[in-house]
Amino acid sequence: MDLNKLANALIPDGDLIAPEEYENIFPARDVAKGAEVTRLAPSPTGFIHLGNLYSALADERAAHTSGGVFYLRIEDTDEKRKVEGAVESVIRSLKYFGIKFDEGAEIDSPLNKYGPYYQRQRAKIYRSFAKKLLSQGRAYPCFCTAEELDETRAKQTENKETTGYYGVYAKCRNLSEEEIYKNLQAGKPFVIRLKSQGSIENKRVFRDAIKGEITVTENDQDVVILKSDGIPTYHFAHAIDDHFMHTTLVIRGEEWLSSLPVHLELHEVLGFKPPRYAHTCSLMKMDGDTKRKLSKRKDPELSLDYYRKAGYYPLAVVKYLMTVLNSNFEEWYLKNPDGDYRDFKFKIDKMGKSGALFDLDKLNDVSRNEISKLTPEECYAFLKEWVDEFGTDTDREHFSDKEYILKILALVMGAGGKKKRKDIERAEQGVRIIDYFFDDSFKPERVYRSDAQTVNALLESFAEVYDPADDNQIWFSKVKEVAGKLGFAVDNAAYKADPEAFKGNVSDAAEILRIAVTGGPNSPDLCTIMGILGKDRAVRRLLDGRLNA
RNA sequence: GGCCCGUUGGUCAAGCGGUUAAGACAUCACCCUUUCACGGUGGUAACAUGGGUUCGAUUCCCGUACGGGUCACCA
Numbered sequence: 001m002d003l004n005k006l007a008n009a010l011i012p013d014g015d016l017i018a019p020e021e022y023e024n025i026f027p028a029r030d031v032a033k034g035a036e037v038t039r040l041a042p043s044p045t046g047f048i049h050l051g052n053l054y055s056a057l058a059d060e061r062a063a064h065t066s067g068g069v070f071y072l073r074i075e076d077t078d079e080k081r082k083v084e085g086a087v088e089s090v091i092r093s094l095k096y097f098g099i100k101f102d103e104g105a106e107i108d109s110p111l112n113k114y115g116p117y118y119q120r121q122r123a124k125i126y127r128s129f130a131k132k133l134l135s136q137g138r139a140y141p142c143f144c145t146a147e148e149l150d151e152t153r154a155k156q157t158e159n160k161e162t163t164g165y166y167g168v169y170a171k172c173r174n175l176s177e178e179e180i181y182k183n184l185q186a187g188k189p190f191v192i193r194l195k196s197q198g199s200i201e202n203k204r205v206f207r208d209a210i211k212g213e214i215t216v217t218e219n220d221q222d223v224v225i226l227k228s229d230g231i232p233t234y235h236f237a238h239a240i241d242d243h244f245m246h247t248t249l250v251i252r253g254e255e256w257l258s259s260l261p262v263h264l265e266l267h268e269v270l271g272f273k274p275p276r277y278a279h280t281c282s283l284m285k286m287d288g289d290t291k292r293k294l295s296k297r298k299d300p301e302l303s304l305d306y307y308r309k310a311g312y313y314p315l316a317v318v319k320y321l322m323t324v325l326n327s328n329f330e331e332w333y334l335k336n337p338d339g340d341y342r343d344f345k346f347k348i349d350k351m352g353k354s355g356a357l358f359d360l361d362k363l364n365d366v367s368r369n370e371i372s373k374l375t376p377e378e379c380y381a382f383l384k385e386w387v388d389e390f391g392t393d394t395d396r397e398h399f400s401d402k403e404y405i406l407k408i409l410a411l412v413m414g415a416g417g418k419k420k421r422k423d424i425e426r427a428e429q430g431v432r433i434i435d436y437f438f439d440d441s442f443k444p445e446r447v448y449r450s451d452a453q454t455v456n457a458l459l460e461s462f463a464e465v466y467d468p469a470d471d472n473q474i475w476f477s478k479v480k481e482v483a484g485k486l487g488f489a490v491d492n493a494a495y496k497a498d499p500e501a502f503k504g505n506v507s508d509a510a511e512i513l514r515i516a517v518t519g520g521p522n523s524p525d526l527c528t529i530m531g532i533l534g535k536d537r538a539v540r541r542l543l544d545g546r547l548n549a
Numbered sequence: 550g551g552c553c554c555g556u557u558g559g560u561c562a563a564g565c566g567g568u569u570a571a572g573a574c575a576u577c578a579c580c581c582u583u584u585c586a587c588g589g590u591g592g593u594a595a596c597a598u599g600g601g602u603u604c605g606a607u608u609c610c611c612g613u614a615c616g617g618g619u620c621a622c623c624a
Contacts, residue, residue, distance in 0.1 A: 043624050078623055146622080153621090162551060163620060191622050200552085217552065227622040234624050258553060258619040281555085282618080293617070323573080327562050330573055352562080354555050355617065362561065362574045372587090414587070421586055480583075492583050510584035522585055 001177045007134035009184060010141055010192070016128045026114055026244040035068035037248045039104070040094075041241075043075045044086035048093045050302045050358070051253065051283055051294055057321050058251050058280060060099050061346035068248070069111065072104030073241060074118045077231050093304045097314045114245040119237050126232040129240055129270060130192050130225060138197075138269050139225060141190040142172040143183045162200075165193065165222045173222060192226035198265055206260070209249065209278035210351045219261035235259060239266040239274075247275050249348070254279040255293075278348050281355040283324070294358065302358070311386045311427025315341075316367035323362070326350045338373070368422040371430070376409035379424070383409075386427035395431055398438050407532055408434050411524050421524060436518045437532065444519030444545070448512055452547040454503060458486055458512050463542040468535045475527040483509035516545025 017025075029037060038059040042052060063070035074087055087106055094100070101107045105117035116122055133139035142165075149165070156163045173195065175183075183190070198218030206216045225236035232240075242250060257279050267274040282293040285302070294302055307317055322329040322341055332344045371379065380402065387395045399405055412434060414421035424430035435441040448455050461482045470478065480490045488509045489495030489502040499505075514526050517538060523529060530538040 041624090045624085075624060081623070142622095149621085157550090160550060189622095211554070215553070221620095224622050229622080231622090233622070238624095253618090254554070255618055256624090260553095279554090284617080324561070327573090330562085334573080356561060359560055359574070365574055420588090423586070476584075490583075495583090506583050507585095514584070518585095524585060526584060 003135045003137050006141075006177070006180065007131045009181070010134055010190070011127050011131040013124070013127060016124060016131065019128050019132045022125060022128070022244055026246070029069065029246045031069060032067050034066055035248075036062045036066045037069045037071075037246055038063045038251060039071045039073050039242070039245065039247055040090075040101070041073045041075050041238075042090055043078060043081060044090075045081050045083055047083075047086075048090055048304045049294070050304060050307075052090070053094065053097060053099070053304060053317070054283060054321050054325070055251060055253065055280060056094055056099050057097075057318060058278075058325055058346075058348070058351070061325070061342075062249055062251065062278075062348050063102075064342070065346045069102045071111075071114075071245065072101045072107060072117065073245065074105045075234065075237065077119050077227075077234065077237060079229070079231075096308065097304075097318050099318075119241070120231065122237070122241070123231060125244070126226065126236060126240055127230060130232070130236070133194070133225070133269065134192065138195050139192050140173060140175070140195055140222075141180060141183075142193045142222075142224070143175075143188045143190045144172060166196065166220045170222045189228040191224045191228050193222040194225050194262075194266065194269065196220050196222050196265060197269075198261070206264075208257075209276050209348050210281075211254075211257075211279060211353055214257070216261050216264070219265045221262065223262050225266070235262050235266055239263060239270055239272060242275050243267070243270070243272040249278060250275045251278045251280060251348070253282055255282070278351070281352055284355040284357045293355070309390055309428070311383075311390070311430065312363070313367050313370045313382065313426065316370040317363065319370065320363045320366045322346075323366070324352070324356050327352065337369075364425050368425045371424045371426075372413065372420050372422045374413070376406050376413055376415050379409050379413060379430075380405055383427050383430055387431060390428070391431060394438075394441055398441070404437075404532075405434075408437050411528050411532065414524070423524070436520075436523070437529075439537065442519060442541075444515070446515060446519075446545060446547065448515060448547070450504065450508065450512060454486060455512055456546040458482060458509060459516055459542045459545050461485070462513060463539045466530070466535070466539060466542070468531055468538070470527075472525070472527045475530075479510055479513065480506055512545075513542065517541045 031037065040052070040056045040059055042048075060070045062068070072091070076082055091101070091106055101109075103109045103111040103114070103117075105115075130139060134141075144165075148171075152165075152169050152171075153163045156169065170193075172193070196219055198220045200217050200220050202218040203215050204218070205213050208214050223235055224233050226232055238250075241247075260277065260279075264274060285292055285294050307314075319329075319333065319341055322344070323333070326344075326346055328350060329341070329344055329346075333339075333341070336343070371382070374382065380399075383405075384399050387399045391399070409415070412421060412423050423433060435443065450458075462479065465478050465482060466475075483506050484490040486509070487503040489499075489505050492505065495502055495505045510526065511521055514523060515521055517526065517530060517533070533541070
């Protein structure tokens with residue numbers, strides 16, 4: 001069979017560039033030895049996921065701690081799943097978390113010498129190589145219909161055989177010249193398949209940058225490399241793109257491990273040296289009693305937008321992810337609480353070998369810590385940004401009074417003093433936590449632990465003696481005075497010695513005041529709060545806090 | 550089901566043949582504070598399982614169980 005003739009009949013394009021030429025078009029990168037070239041290669045399906053950030057962070061760190069390059073390539077080979085605006089969304093979302101690309105799709109950079117960075121725009125390149133494989137007899141056209149493929153799969157499943165297009169099931173593998181041209185003449189659609197040389201009998205050891213030595217079985221599947229629309233499958237595009245874009249380290253989810261044999265054979269057949277691979281464990285989620293991979297479909301709450309809406313501090317999300325990525329980051333972070341996480345020496349082989357459960361408690365903790373490091377001014381800016389985008393009209397109105405909010409934040413954050421507070425965990429919660437400073441959003445829950453008579457008496461008498469001019473000490477002595485008259489212990493030691501003799505400790509009395517004024521049992525220094533509210537409002541709240549007898 | 554990967558406290562995890570088996574989050578107790586927090590100290594709590602190899606296995610090998618991934622003209 002004249003293979004060149006066949007290749008021409010199958011892929012006739014006259015404007016194709018000879019495959020060898022591409023080595024000159026995309027020369028080796030000018031990067032230092034040991035520098036990693038990594039990439040994020042999402043398909044533009046519109047949904048940016050925490051897993052993307054996780055992987056992007058690993059890519060970005062691997063590249064930048066080694067003086068390499070991190071670029072963005074768009075894998076848009078599946079027309080059906082394309083979503084408008086998805087690329088911008090990826091870039092915007094990652095930028096929000098402080099991750100930037102050096103090069104790639106929609107990135108304005110002088111480094112963009114390996115494009116186009118959209119796979120659809122690279123069709124010519126793939127076709128050129130597919131044609132080469134065809135003429136070498138390492139690929140062939142397949143005219144099987146979806147129905148036929150379904151049938152063989154059904155048969156294979158029934159016989160408990162491995163499913164797929166291989167061996168005797170590769171019907172088109174040995175089509176005669178005559179049959180091929182007849183099908184072509186008839187206008188039958190076709191795909192190009194790899195003519196695999198492998199056997200599943202052959203196993204070899206492969207070194208993964210994260211998992212270490214793993215066993216890979218040779219590929220024996222005649223996988224599709226060019227779909228009937230002339231667009232490559234992921235496998236083929238991956239081999240060609242990562243070769244010509246000179247990727248040194250491919251970091252991807254472990255779901256790709258099973259197609260590694262295909263990629264290895266593809267590289268071999270194309271005459272490319274494969275990159276190093278790092279297969280990361282997926283982030284897991286608890287679903288009932290079992291762990292499950294975080295899924296785009298099932299877990300929309302784990303989209304990056306979710307974290308923005310909840311108002312997580314972006315740097316906190318990144319730092320949390322760093323602790324998952326490299327567990328020794330946590331130790332470093334403890335020693336360098338104010339350090340830039342970029343100064344930490346990220347190591348790809350330190351990544352965990354098993355899937356980590358996403359730990360919201362820990363994220364919350366990191367986020368609280370990060371926010372507590374802000375100045376009230378910075379915190380205001382952070383909260384304001386959230387309020388502008390996700391808050392209610394009432395919130396926006398509150399935040400227009402910057403001075404007032406700043407006063408509140410100074411208190412809530414324990415600014416200036418050595419007693420920092422960590423009350424704000426994320427913007428959404430932070431905004432709600434200061435609601436009681438405004439009458440229109442004050443929603444008290446008056447659940448006291450004392451009886452109505454005591455509560456009312458305490459509130460009334462304190463309202464009478466309260467004076468905003470009092471400093472903290474005088475303020476508290478008044479609390480004691482009032483509480484003492486009602487039978488609360490004024491002396492801690494006395495209370496501890498005989499709790500039965502009192503209605504409660506001063507702290508119990510203070511709690512009553514606190515609940516009346518703020519609506520709940522947890523809030524910063526009450527004296528200051530009352531000061532910020534002003535005498536009228538403070539007194540009114542004390543009185544309003546009374547219970548119906 | 551075949552193939553591949555994994556399994557240390559509730560969670561994230563150090564560990565790489567000999568350790569009182571780190572640390573962090575969560576949780577509990579106490580201290581500090583005559584209020585809420587913050588902070589400090591301490592506690593509870595773990596090597597899936599059965600066989601080997603070895604003077605000695607959490608660490609190495611094999612089996613079992615459990616969990617995960619994957620078997621497309623999707624990536």
